[in-house]
Amino acid sequence: MRLAILGLGNISGQYLAQLPALRNLELVAVADLRPDVAQAVADRQGVRALTPEQLVADPQVEVVLNLTTPAAHAPTTIELLRAGKHVYQEKPFALTPDEATAMLSAAREAGTRLGVAPDTVLGTGVQTARAIIDAGEIGRPVSAIAAFGCPGHEAWHPNPAFYYAAGGGPMLDMGVYYLTALVTMLGPIEAVVGMASRTRGQRVVPDNAPREGETIQVEVDTHVQARLRHANGALTTVITSFDMTASTLPHLEVHGEEGSLQVPDPNGFGGSPRLFTHPSTGWVEVADRAGFVDAGRGYGASDLVSAIEHGREPRQGADLGRHVFEVMDSILASAHSDRVVSIQSSCERPAAVPLGSMPFDS
Template sequence: MGQPLRVGIVGLGAISGQYLSTFRRLDAVRLAAVADLDETRAASVAAEQGVRALTVDELTTDPEVDLVLNLTTPAAHAEIALQAISAGKAVYGEKPLAATLEEAQAVIKAGRAAGVRVGCAPDTVLGTGVQTARKAVDDGAIGEPVAATATMMTPGHELWHPNPGFYYQPGGGPLLDMGPYYVTTLVTLLGPVASVVGAASHTRATRVIGSGPRAGEAVPVDVDTHVTGVLRHESGALSTLVMSFDAVATRASSIEIHGRTGSLVVPDPNGFDGDVRWHELGGAWRTLPPGAGYRDAARGYGIADLAATPPGVPARANGDIAYHVLDIMTALLEAADTGTTVIVESTCVRPAPVPLSDAPTGSHPR
């Protein structure tokens, strides 16, 4: 008989609370253990959840763990993933897949060699917001897709995050931190990307923490904090991307998709739901009812989807898509640095659409 997928979490920072909350209502997964470099934090979370607190080494090799959920900072993503894979565990990580393309490639290769699944956030694209927009595109509501825009303009995470330093180190920045939500959505809606051009700027050497016990402390900035570019999809559609930690606010839509006979406004890809607005040629704006996607989805649905996906069938939030998205983003940074068009070497298969449904159900054979 199949059983729920037993998940062990490594890294119990701010994002872990969202996963823990979601797991309580998912039949396809079960929390088995937690680990964190801060042993006190791990013990506290373990007591709250009624599971074991382990060291990282213990968790990644524990026979009661089927999948390691890697919620560490980007610099540690590859190290933890490779450690888990070497122990025969499936892995699912927060975005990006790794801090560098070379590290991400090592994770993908190791997973294939070991015959274990590699998954990666964001799974926001599995909710009713993006999936309803995808259904509209697939159903021909806008005709042949021609172009898209994706915009994220904020003043920076140091205003609200008590430990924001990693956002301004390699593996962070607005593109690698927030870009995965937007680029994964663009790939979901319009397919893989063939080439990019871009420009970027680095406006400040330090950022000042605005909240928490370190408020007032300056952290160094070692990444570009405003990145813009154009992605040429394999289909020929062009997506314009703007990711910034240097702005105050914007009234631009998070994502718009434009075709020959219509346009769509897609909700914030950092969320799972939201209204999809459609304007057909000669018509007027109207809101589409949810027509696809997991209802009431939240962080962790990508893991449940993986658990419910039959062996040999790619899960929707899979490592190949995450690798392609990272390849797109690193190519964009290279294009910005060199002032040239950069070919995106990888590709991916557009993930299967999600029919309008409740939480993924299924079991994990073991």
Template sequence: MSAGAGLPQGSPQGSPQESPRGAHQGSPQASTSEPQRTLNLGLIGAGNISGQYLQTLNRLEDLNLVAVADLDLDRAREVAATGGAEGVSVDELLAAPEVDAVINLTIPRAHAETSLAAIAAGKGVYVEKPFAATVAEGQQMLAAAEAAGVVMGSAPDTVLGTGVQTARAAVDAGQIGTPMSAVATMVTSGHESWHPNPDFYYQPGGGPLLDMGPYYVTSLVTLLGPVTSVIGASSALRTEREIGSGPRAGEKLSVSTPSHITGALIHESGAISTLVMSFDGTASQAPPIEVHGTEGSMAVPDPNHFAGDVQITHDRGPWQSLETAGGYVQAARGYGLADLFWSGAFDGDPTLGRAQGALGLHVLEVMAGVLSAAETGASVTISSRADRPSAVPLDPR
């Protein structure tokens, strides 16, 4: 389907049009006697991550990509062609009445500007992580969406897969008793070894926490609930990095943001999570996330992935793998938006669905709080609140 002036007129925000294509694969709610509704989407930001989103959009028939925009129009057209859409300018996409919602895949410092423009155009928004470049911008985005009555969703959506959701099912079933603490660990040597332009990762707004932390913090909130306060410590002992690949290989980079961060998150439930995010090591054998309760401990798979083995132990016994017990089985990038649609967020109540902007803002404030606490040496109170997202039952989609 094409975009821009030549597109057929579609439905406004909150009233997705009906599709003649029938039920989408794996959707038991759909019926061949009732046309499957679709959500018409515009994607802004045709960078590398867009390819993963397009794989999902091409598979789920109730998510219908109609337009792709980018500052580089040729790149927008190239990406759009892989999704059966039209490459257009950002202004054309925002003006297209048939676009119900915008997938915002721009760079973090453009998240707020792009999201606010889409909201002003009456469109829902689903934004990549982190929610915004600053907490103040995130608050502005969320307030604008609430005032306009449109959906504001946020990545990461990896927590909707079978990995974290199987762990969530175990927690909810009391398999480890009352959760008391968790440890989340991410240690790598940094992205300069493989990324041809890694400058951003070592400048303010980058670093391991803001880059990878959303996956871990979102998972911790999903498992243990929202956070009320944080403390932190950080370092940047390596003041220079060397690009290891691409045309700039051998070029030196200055480091101007912490490359190792440790934080403690105090959850509303009373549980305490310890967070270690580092570009200053090589690797770690620690599970990505461990959750400890009064009756057992649990190892949670990499929250940057949708699936993985969940293990549990009791009474110092052997670790045993749990059967898959929750989550979208086929989950991939973009399922957060799909979950919002399937939950009814576009049917008049934008607060429905799990990948809510309020959660994205809360996670952003937690990370910013850890960085602030590391700089000042003082505990930081988290002012935002986000409901612990409801569990995802095991779903074949």
């Protein structure tokens, strides 16, 4: 399908680097609110530079990679879906439950398809971990622990302010990787309880960073902890933080009745899980068993197009995206209401990825 990219910020380079390997996607145009940026990228890629309005109206564009900032995700995606275009959207899925519902309704009414990041879970790391769990090698899953911590993105990101505005914060920005991996491995979540804090109301970009000395207003919680109950009975603890000066995180483990599993960082596509079963001499590294090999950002969009062509559900589809978003939104709501929140949505576990396949194969 003929593809356009909307939004040419920091993440777009990773998608552009992968597109040549994804033969069911043909990049034909790019668009950004900054015409000079769009033209520069278009010249390098040998495609057309469009305004966002021109992209929406362009009959040649069949599918759009929506890489805009979080606040723009829902309005731009809804407009694109209604214009008859399929959309693969960067995370987070939405800013509010109403936005999430509106996007699903727009896709259903227009007969278009919506996919959502992160597609990192399609790589060999998480997929091999899932294969180990599905094979029963740790027995019935009982619990999981997921944690990410850092001092914040202002030390490296060229435009860090949106991480501290609505749609930002460590749960929506980083928790989505861990929760998507947990749902992929253990299935949907039915209840959550959360706690959260905001260490300071302003942040100053440190020396030698891209926006050195700039002051950022903090509008979101910057340390979030949660407990989750999966529909299969497993209990998960999740920590995401922009308030850790230094840590040994990230960390993701799944524990079963007969063994334990260390899962590679779900913010990446690869890595080797480590398995401990009883009786055992210790942790054993597990070779790749499943997943797209050497994958990168864009594989989810390719899988979306393949799903359209073959009449199946995309692995990173709207139902999964909506469910994970509701879990994150409910964790934050619980943190401010001091109560357990039941999750109203659910989803099927995405189809497993056979080792060595490509997203455009079937």
